[in-house]
Structures are given as C-alpha cells and as structure tokens.
Amino acid sequence: MRIPYFPGCTLHSKARNFDASARAAALALDIVMEELPEWTCCGAAFPMAADSAMGLVAPTRILASAKEAGKLLTLCSFCYNTLKRTNRVLTTDAERRRKVTTFIEEEYEGTVRTVHLLEVLRDEVGFEALAKRVTKRLDGLKLAPYYGCLLLRPADEMEFDDPERPSILENFLESLGCQVVDFPHKTECCGSFVAVSSPETAAACSARILETATKCGAEMLVVSCPLCQYNLDRAQRAVPVGRTRARQVPVVYFTQLLALALGCDEACLHFDVHAVDPRPRLSAWLDRKSGATVTA
Amino acid sequence: MILHRLKTEDDVIAEIKAISGEDVRACYQCGKCTAGCPLASAMDLMPNQIIRLLQLGEHEQVLKSRTIWQCASCLTCAARCPKEVDPARVMEALRTILMRQGVVHVEIPSVPSQVLAEAPQQALIGGFRKFVGY
Numbered sequence: 048m049r050i051p052y053f054p055g056c057t058l059h060s061k062a063r064n065f066d067a068s069a070r071a072a073a074l075a076l077d078i079v080m081e082e083l084p085e086w087t088c089c090g091a092a093f094p095m096a097a098d099s100a101m102g103l104v105a106p107t108r109i110l111a112s113a114k115e116a117g118k119l120l121t122l123c124s125f126c127y128n129t130l131k132r133t134n135r136v137l138t139t140d141a142e143r144r145r146k147v148t149t150f151i152e153e154e155y156e157g158t159v160r161t162v163h164l165l166e167v168l169r170d171e172v173g174f175e176a177l178a179k180r181v182t183k184r185l186d187g188l189k190l191a192p193y194y195g196c197l198l199l200r201p202a203d204e205m206e207f208d209d210p211e212r213p214s215i216l217e218n219f220l221e222s223l224g225c226q227v228v229d230f231p232h233k234t235e236c237c238g239s240f241v242a243v244s245s246p247e248t249a250a251a252c253s254a255r256i257l258e259t260a261t262k263c264g265a266e267m268l269v270v271s272c273p274l275c276q277y278n279l280d281r282a283q284r285a286v287p288v289g290r291t292r293a294r295q296v297p298v299v300y301f302t303q304l305l306a307l308a309l310g311c312d313e314a315c316l317h318f319d320v321h322a323v324d325p326r327p328r329l330s331a332w333l334d335r336k337s338g339a340t341v342t343a
Numbered sequence: 344m345i346l347h348r349l350k351t352e353d354d355v356i357a358e359i360k361a362i363s364g365e366d367v368r369a370c371y372q373c374g375k376c377t378a379g380c381p382l383a384s385a386m387d388l389m390p391n392q393i394i395r396l397l398q399l400g401e402h403e404q405v406l407k408s409r410t411i412w413q414c415a416s417c418l419t420c421a422a423r424c425p426k427e428v429d430p431a432r433v434m435e436a437l438r439t440i441l442m443r444q445g446v447v448h449v450e451i452p453s454v455p456s457q458v459l460a461e462a463p464q465q466a467l468i469g470g471f472r473k474f475v476g477y
Contacts, residue, residue: 056464091469095435097364125465200418210422236381236417243470244412244449246458248385273463
C-alpha cells in the first residue's frame with residue numbers, strides 16, 4: 048500500500064525518532080509512506096477565530112496537494128488536528144473555502160481524508176493481523192498509553208475515538224503483547240505550547256501525568272505527538288526535588304515500539320535523542336523476560 | 344460582588360460571537376469547564392468566571408486577566424460543556440481582540456534560549472500564533 052505522507056515541521060528534525068521509526072515499521076507492514084513532494088508547515092495550532100481565513104491557507108494547500116490520492120497520512124497530533132479541522136471548515140463554510148482556494152489559486156472541494164497511522168493500523172492492517180506480524184513480542188512490558196488532547200478533541204470533528212475513554216492505543220499496544228497500564232490522566236493536557244510562554248506551568252501539567260502513570264505501575268509512557276513527548280520527557284528535568292516518583296520515566300512514540308516489535312533495524316529508533324533514555328528500561332525488561340543479560 | 348448586569352452594551356459579546364461563533368449567554372455556570380481545566384491552577388480567573396464576567400459586561404476585567412494567556416486550547420472544557428459553549432474558543436477570541444489591537448503577550452527575544460533550542464517547532468509556531476499573533 049502506498050499512501051501520501053505529510054511529516055509536518057517537527058518530524059524531520061526534533062522528532063526524527065518518530066519519523067524514522069514510523070517509516071521503517073510501515074515498510075515492514077508493506078506500507079510505503081510517500082512524502083509529499085512539496086510541503087510547508089500546517090501552522091501547528093488550528094486557528095479558532097472563525098472570522099479569518101488566513102490561518103487556513105497553509106493547511107488547505109497541503110490538503111489540495113494530496114487530492115489525487117484522496118487520503119493523507121500524518122503522525123503528529125497537531126498536524127492531524129489542524130488538517131482535519133481545516134477540512135471541516137472547507138466542507139461546511141463555502142465562503143471561506145472560496146476565499147482560501149481563490150487565494151492559493153487551486154481548486155479544492157474538501158475531498159481529502161486525513162488519516163493517522165494508528166487508524167491505518169486499526170482499519171487497514173487490523174490489530175489482529177498486526178499481532179501475527181509481530182516477530183519480537185513485547186510481553187510483560189508495562190506501558191501507559193497517553194493520548195493528550197489533539198487526537199481526540201473536538202470529538203465531533205476528529206472522529207478518532209471516545210474523547211473521555213479512548214481505546215485505540217490500548218488495543219494497539221495489546222497487539223504487540225504489551226501489558227497496558229490504565230491511568231486517569233491519559234487524556235489530560237501536557238501543557239502544550241504553554242511550554243513556550245511559561246515552561247514551569249507546562250512542566251507542572253506534565254509532572255501530574257507522569258506521577259499518576261508511574262503510581263499505576265507504568266514503566267514507560269507511549270505518545271503520538273512530538274510536543275507531548277517533549278513536555279513529558281523534558282519536564283522530568285524540572286520536576287521539583289521530592290517528587291522522585293515522577294522521575295525517569297521514558298516517553299516513547301508508539302512507532303518506536305512498533306518498529307521494535309516488528310524487528311526493524313534499531314538505527315531507526317534514535318533513542319539517543321530522548322532526555323530520559325529508554326534503553327536501560329528496555330534492557331531491564333529483557334533481563335526480566337529472558338532471565339539473561341541482553342542489551343536492548 | 345456583581346450579581347446583575349451593570350453595563351448594557353453588547354459590543355464585546357457580539358465581537359466574541361463574530362470571532363469565535365460562541366454565544367457566552369448560553370452558559371448556566373455549572374462549572375464543569377473549571378473543574379476539568381488542567382491549567383486552572385495557573386489562572387487568576389477561572390474559566391467559568393471569565394464566561395460569567397462576559398455575561399455581565401465586565402469585559403475589561405476579563406481582557407486584563409492572565410487566564411486568557413494560560414489556556415492551552417486542550418478543549419477539555421468544550422468536550423464537557425453541557426450547553427455546548429466552547430470556552431477555549433472564547434479565550435482565543437479574547438486573545439485575538441487584544442492581538443488585533445497590537446498586544447504582544449510573548450516577546451520572542453524573551454523566550455529562554457534553551458526553549459528556543461530544544462522545543463519542537465510545532466510548540467514555537469503554535470505558541471507564537473497564540474501569544475504573538477499572525
């Protein structure tokens with residue numbers, strides 16, 4: 048299967064571990080992620096001011112460039128949210144669609160469906176089929192799935208999963224053999240872009256999530272957004288002394304686990320870019336699993 | 344304490360509606376938005392208070408509050424509102440009103456160099472959209 052892929056502004060640099068592991072894992076499942084030949088940033092935050100069309104220009108141009116395939120794959124929750132919400136505006140607000148498409152000098156009727164890799168795995172590969180493709184099961188690895196905000200909300204526009212009790216990440220992790228840790232803050236905000244204006248406020252949001260996840264027994268957190276990854280991973284440096292429970296929890300992308308479980312070349316994992324290195328945790332798990340000393 | 348509306352002009356309510364599509368008059372003050380807001384502890388006015396003050400015409404107080412700049416647009420409030428008001432959109436409208444007047448909440452050179460160096464691009468772009476303007 049070939050599918051047009053929009054990496055967005057972060058996946059080629061700060062989140063190359065996300066991009067590289069996703070491409071390798073997809074390829075192992077016979078999915079070729081074909082990067083759009085020309086693309087710009089989508090604008091990251093969906094512009095909620097309904098009286099302006101300017102913020103819709105970039106995402107509309109991106110959507111229009113995938114109109115032949117009718118489908119566009121994204122990994123980042125921000126891109127997924129922005130492209131999907133923009134498309135909703137374009138299909139429901141004829142005046143703004145006319146304004147934007149006139150400006151970019153391109154016809155676009157809102158026909159492209161933005162899909163997340165998790166949806167492709169669920170709907171096109173199928174989690175049961177995926178479980179059969181796994182060559183290195185992650186049996187007994189205790190993981191807390193963390194959704195954050197933008198994959199789920201607003202629910203009527205995202206149509207991704209239940210906004211209060213989602214299950215797609217859990218089902219995905221189970222298909223790899225992982226032990227899913229349920230915890231109460233999995234749809235709570237990590238602090239998002241407030242990390243730019245008040246890093247300490249965002250770190251406090253993230254600390255609360257890390258603390259409950261570890262209290263519930265998680266060895267690692269699993270995310271699908273580079274900003275969640277950054278906030279949760281880096282917040283662990285800023286967590287006040289005394290809140291040690293919240294310390295040293297690796298935060299990994301679901302694609303890194305997928306690549307690991309499918310036996311992809313470990314060069315695609317880029318664990319070296321993490322603030323909290325997942326490798327010691329993975330070796331401890333491997334030791335536990337096999338009873339032998341193995342390096343992850 | 345203000346219990347009834349002292350000001351009668353609806354300019355700001357109308358402007359918020361034009362920008363966000365949200366009608367703050369629908370709110371009946373159940374407080375679910377505040378109860379679920381992960382950023383509430385960093386706010387001076389709670390999300391439901393913002394809506395209430397707008398209903399009362401006290402928009403000057405609202406536009407001065409730090410609350411509107413603490414909102415992370417996570418949309419938990421909107422997901423839980425029984426009256427289908429989206430407080431996050433209202434916050435965006437309030438920031439938009441100020442930014443269109445030239446208010447800049449975050450001066451880019453004041454962002455710590457470590458954040459500029461380490462934060463993912465989406466955080467900078469998203470943050471500058473929310474705090475600096477287009």
